[in-house]
Amino acid sequence: MENIKRPHKDAEELGAVVRGVLNDIKQRGDKAIKEYEQKFDKVSLDSLKVTDEEIEEAEKLVSKELKDALVLAHDNISKFHSSQKFESKKVETCKGVTCWQKSVAIEKVGLYVPGGTAPLFSTVLMLATPAKIAGCKEIVLCSPPNKEGKLHPAILVAAKIAGVNNIFKIGGVQAIGAMAYGSESVPKVSKIFGPGNQYVMAAKQEVSLHDVAIDMPAGPSEVAIVADETANPVFVASDFLSQAEHGVDSQAVLVTTSKDLMKQVEDEIQRQLALLPRKEITEQALKWSKLIYVETIEQAMELINEYAPEHLILAVKDYMKVADMVINAGSVFLGNYSCESAGDYASGTNHTLPTSGYAKAYSGVNLDSFCRKITFQELTAEGVKSIGPTVAIMAENELLDAHKNAMTFRMNN
Amino acid sequence: MENIKRPHKDAEELGAVVRGVLNDIKQRGDKAIKEYEQKFDKVSLDSLKVTDEEIEEAEKLVSKELKDALVLAHDNISKFHSSQKFESKKVETCKGVTCWQKSVAIEKVGLYVPGGTAPLFSTVLMLATPAKIAGCKEIVLCSPPNKEGKLHPAILVAAKIAGVNNIFKIGGVQAIGAMAYGSESVPKVSKIFGPGNQYVMAAKQEVSLHDVAIDMPAGPSEVAIVADETANPVFVASDFLSQAEHGVDSQAVLVTTSKDLMKQVEDEIQRQLALLPRKEITEQALKWSKLIYVETIEQAMELINEYAPEHLILAVKDYMKVADMVINAGSVFLGNYSCESAGDYASGTNHTLPTSGYAKAYSGVNLDSFCRKITFQELTAEGVKSIGPTVAIMAENELLDAHKNAMTFRMNN
Numbered sequence: 001m002e003n004i005k006r007p008h009k010d011a012e013e014l015g016a017v018v019r020g021v022l023n024d025i026k027q028r029g030d031k032a033i034k035e036y037e038q039k040f041d042k043v044s045l046d047s048l049k050v051t052d053e054e055i056e057e058a059e060k061l062v063s064k065e066l067k068d069a070l071v072l073a074h075d076n077i078s079k080f081h082s083s084q085k086f087e088s089k090k091v092e093t094c095k096g097v098t099c100w101q102k103s104v105a106i107e108k109v110g111l112y113v114p115g116g117t118a119p120l121f122s123t124v125l126m127l128a129t130p131a132k133i134a135g136c137k138e139i140v141l142c143s144p145p146n147k148e149g150k151l152h153p154a155i156l157v158a159a160k161i162a163g164v165n166n167i168f169k170i171g172g173v174q175a176i177g178a179m180a181y182g183s184e185s186v187p188k189v190s191k192i193f194g195p196g197n198q199y200v201m202a203a204k205q206e207v208s209l210h211d212v213a214i215d216m217p218a219g220p221s222e223v224a225i226v227a228d229e230t231a232n233p234v235f236v237a238s239d240f241l242s243q244a245e246h247g248v249d250s251q252a253v254l255v256t257t258s259k260d261l262m263k264q265v266e267d268e269i270q271r272q273l274a275l276l277p278r279k280e281i282t283e284q285a286l287k288w289s290k291l292i293y294v295e296t297i298e299q300a301m302e303l304i305n306e307y308a309p310e311h312l313i314l315a316v317k318d319y320m321k322v323a324d325m326v327i328n329a330g331s332v333f334l335g336n337y338s339c340e341s342a343g344d345y346a347s348g349t350n351h352t353l354p355t356s357g358y359a360k361a362y363s364g365v366n367l368d369s370f371c372r373k374i375t376f377q378e379l380t381a382e383g384v385k386s387i388g389p390t391v392a393i394m395a396e397n398e399l400l401d402a403h404k405n406a407m408t409f410r411m412n413n
Numbered sequence: 414m415e416n417i418k419r420p421h422k423d424a425e426e427l428g429a430v431v432r433g434v435l436n437d438i439k440q441r442g443d444k445a446i447k448e449y450e451q452k453f454d455k456v457s458l459d460s461l462k463v464t465d466e467e468i469e470e471a472e473k474l475v476s477k478e479l480k481d482a483l484v485l486a487h488d489n490i491s492k493f494h495s496s497q498k499f500e501s502k503k504v505e506t507c508k509g510v511t512c513w514q515k516s517v518a519i520e521k522v523g524l525y526v527p528g529g530t531a532p533l534f535s536t537v538l539m540l541a542t543p544a545k546i547a548g549c550k551e552i553v554l555c556s557p558p559n560k561e562g563k564l565h566p567a568i569l570v571a572a573k574i575a576g577v578n579n580i581f582k583i584g585g586v587q588a589i590g591a592m593a594y595g596s597e598s599v600p601k602v603s604k605i606f607g608p609g610n611q612y613v614m615a616a617k618q619e620v621s622l623h624d625v626a627i628d629m630p631a632g633p634s635e636v637a638i639v640a641d642e643t644a645n646p647v648f649v650a651s652d653f654l655s656q657a658e659h660g661v662d663s664q665a666v667l668v669t670t671s672k673d674l675m676k677q678v679e680d681e682i683q684r685q686l687a688l689l690p691r692k693e694i695t696e697q698a699l700k701w702s703k704l705i706y707v708e709t710i711e712q713a714m715e716l717i718n719e720y721a722p723e724h725l726i727l728a729v730k731d732y733m734k735v736a737d738m739v740i741n742a743g744s745v746f747l748g749n750y751s752c753e754s755a756g757d758y759a760s761g762t763n764h765t766l767p768t769s770g771y772a773k774a775y776s777g778v779n780l781d782s783f784c785r786k787i788t789f790q791e792l793t794a795e796g797v798k799s800i801g802p803t804v805a806i807m808a809e810n811e812l813l814d815a816h817k818n819a820m821t822f823r824m825n826n
Contacts, residue, residue, distance in 0.1 A: 069803040069806040069807050073800075076510070079506045080506050093761035094485075094761075097489070099493045104740060106774055107740060107773065108773075118813060119811065121811070213775060234822050235819070235822060235823060238815065241815040241818070242816040245816070272818065276814055277814050319791075326517070328520070329787055332790070334789060334790065335792070337796060337797050337823055339792075339820055339823060341804050341813075341817070341819045342796075343788075344816060345800075346804050347506060347507075347512055347800060348507075349512050349790050359787075360520065361604040361625065361785070362626060364788060366788070368781065372774070373777075374739060374744070374776070375745065375763065375777060375779070376747060377747065377760050377762050378732075379748070379751040379760065381750055384750050387759045389482070390481075390482040391754050394479070394486065394535055394759065397479050398535060399690070399691070400658060400754075401691065402654040402695065403754040403758075405651045405655065406654075406754045409651050410749075410752060
């Protein structure tokens with residue numbers, strides 16, 4: 001699509017740097033990790049693992065107000081993700097041939113929680129809660145320490161609420177390497193989840209080629225808002241800006257059937273922007289953002305489905321009808337009261353979602369992301385009779401005689 | 414695990430070659446594809462798309478026996494994959510906050526079916542059937558033509574039975590490039606499925622970094638068999654060999670609690686091997702294969718879960734009990750009558766499965782592989798009251814004021 005261009009990514013150029021760090025960690029383990037922590041996070045660490053004492057200390061540093069908020073958010077995330085539990089169903093496809101799927105948790109998962117300008121404790125809840133519900137046996141969490149060698153207390157409290165205590169003070173590429181290969185301190189995992197900067201993304205892609213699975217590829221965050229004349233311009237502008245404040249490469253797009261609304265939103269964005277502490281970041285992101293007028297909701301949804309937004313707000317009168325027209329999106333927010341920040345924090349849906357158009361092929365993180373569906377089949381002697389000849393003929397025609405034998409020996413038994 | 418080493422992969426070294434071909438196809442489309450078809454498949458093609466006439470002609474060339482077999486296999490695969498349909502469930506996580514998932518088909522998918530020594534028409538059924546059930550709108554199938562510029566008739570008939578008619582005579586890296594980038598003839602897709610040789614695998618990984626999703630990474634096929642004294646050595650040997658005949662880098666592993674059985678299987682393998690047409694390939698693969706004696710089923714399953722086999726046959730007395738001990742496997746075959754070839758062709762389960770230990774993190778192909786779960790949420794004014802303060806506090810503590818505003822403006826409305 002020509003008219004909604006996403007910010008440029010240059011992840012490819014980071015490849016060499018990232019591969020160098022990863023190889024070093026693969027070879028030298030903890031020693032290398034500590035050196036990179038010194039280099040990138042400017043901190044000298046004796047031990048990488050967060051101690052029980054540090055978690056207790058963190059609990060004292062977090063206000064009751066925030067703790068209560070974390071508990072409520074965790075409750076809602078738990079409710080929604082628990083409802084995603086898979087129920088196995090046995091199917092007799094032919095007489096004597098029974099097949100079923102069983103959902104089994106991935107044994108060892110790694111969660112990455114970025115540090116940086118803001119402590120993303122909400123991401124701890126979004127990743128650790130479903131991992132725990134799925135039943136993952138080993139849940140490792142890595143997050144970069146500050147210069148005093150501490151993690152933000154709210155990150156530790158969120159981890160405690162979610163029931164995770166295998167926490168390491170490791171950030172960036174070195175965290176991804178530690179979880180992908182394992183080290184003296186850090187257990188090797190089978191799948192790595194979580195957002196991060198370009199280096200973290202590049203590292204996740206690199207390790208996903210050979211060593212572990214990852215949740216999804218990622219790019220800068222984005223929102224698309226479809227609004228008609230019934231939308232509230234103050235709300236729309238606030239949703240627009242709440243996306244833009246994420247980072248200079250975030251993107252917000254409004255597609256509206258109302259020229260009046262578009263004008264009001266434009267004015268309202270300027271009014272609200274002036275009052276934001278993150279005004280400068282937000283202003284830069286607004287350069288990537290767009291307000292687009294279209295004549296019909298159908299045209300709006302065509303544009304949206306081509307763009308495949310991470311977040312989609314449908315601030316339109318008949319939002320349930322328009323919801324049925326959604327083909328490509330990560331998470332959808334319906335009506336005037338469903339702001340993106342509801343889902344970012346506390347409604348119960350996950351906020352780890354496909355960006356950069358990946359919503360065309362990927363789901364956001366959900367309970368399934370922490371499980372595999374293993375198939376089982378049980379054939380009786382009668383089952384062999386039902387499908388034996390079919391298997392034998394197909395195997396023969398694929399020139400695979402041993403495959404045929406495996407069935408005919410059973411048929412002739 | 415030291416004692417079950419998998420065959421070596423050297424996919425990395427193919428990277429440069431593969432990237433060259435992919436870039437060329439990205440730039441020059443059909444023209445480049447045809448040149449590579451000439452170079453690699455030794456065929457000069459005027460048109461890449463299979464015509465309706467070619468499909469009709471193929472129908473005449475396939476025996477009724479094989480056609481009937483394809484229909485039965487398709488029926489079973491349909492039944493099992495249809496049973497995987499997702500039912501949306503609305504959850505009120507808090508008063509006025511309703512969340513749900515909706516499963517939506519990926520619009521455009523690409524299926525790759527290898528050519529080579531055997532025509533893998535079974536793979537057509539395994540990929541096209543669930544794609545069709547999921548409701549994918551555009552299903553593209555690529556397979557390498559022979560030197561006469563034809564696809565194997567059984568591949569075309571299988572595609573017809575599965576309801577796919579967007580078929581292209583393109584093999585190898587050029588097929589993956591065509592589907593990832595699109596060309597004058599071939600539609601661009603969002604996700605590519607299917608097995609292939611090392612070049613195809615490397616191409617899939619390469620395009621998955623930036624352009625499309627792929628089903629899963631892949632390596633050579635493999636089976637692990639757990640057997641006790643109740644197993645039938647003739648059956649076990651035939652399963653062992655049916656894996657080994659796939660290719661020189663295939664791997665079969667027997668883990669047994671019975672020394673008698675192990676000896677009998679060893680002898681039986683030699684006896685059956687002597688009669689196989691693909692004896693030479695099979696013999697080479699046997700070099701990678703192993704028969705391992707352990708004292709208990711628990712030890713066997715520990716070994717198995719560490720190895721994480723693509724296929725796992727449980728030829729043991731209490732197979733339902735042992736099935737509960739499976740943590741890492743792609744597809745599991747229970748008891749003496751459930752041979753791997755049942756699932757390879759016609760029982761209904763999918764045969765596109767995670768190899769190389771990827772079963773620790775990946776599921777095999779199933780209906781979900783062709784869908785995304787999009788989350789929806791609807792907040793009422795009451796919902797804003799329920800979670801508004803929580804969202805506001807969390808946003809404030811993450812230093813994201815515009816996120817907070819989006820909620821507080823609604824709370825104050």
